[in-house]
Amino acid sequence: MKKKFKVLINNKWCKCCSLCIKFCPVKNLTMTEQGVKDSGKCIGCKLCERYCPDFAIEVQEIKK
Ligand code: SF4
Numbered sequence: 575m576k577k578k579f580k581v582l583i584n585n586k587w588c589k590c591c592s593l594c595i596k597f598c599p600v601k602n603l604t605m606t607e608q609g610v611k612d613s614g615k616c617i618g619c620k621l622c623e624r625y626c627p628d629f630a631i632e633v634q635e636i637k638k
């Protein structure tokens with residue numbers, strides 16, 4: 575079964591630099607009025623988590 579992931583954004587730490595959006599290979603992340611939004615297409619590569627300069631991202635596997 576294909577794994578699914580969710581991207582948790584800590585809005586208190588996020589400075590809206592958009593780096594995570596640029597790095598995401600599947601364009602899962604978008605910037606909205608409320609901050610970075612997860613579109614549900616995450617493949618779990620964790621590039622966004624690694625490159626966020628403010629440690630505001632946590633990628634979690636969704637367990638059934
Ligand atoms: S890289 Fe981090 S600080 Fe920058 S927009 Fe994404 S979550 Fe926010």
Ligand code: SF4
Nearest residue numbers: 598616617619620622
């Ligand atoms: S873990 Fe990878 S696929 Fe998922 S949102 Fe971050 S950069 Fe995109």
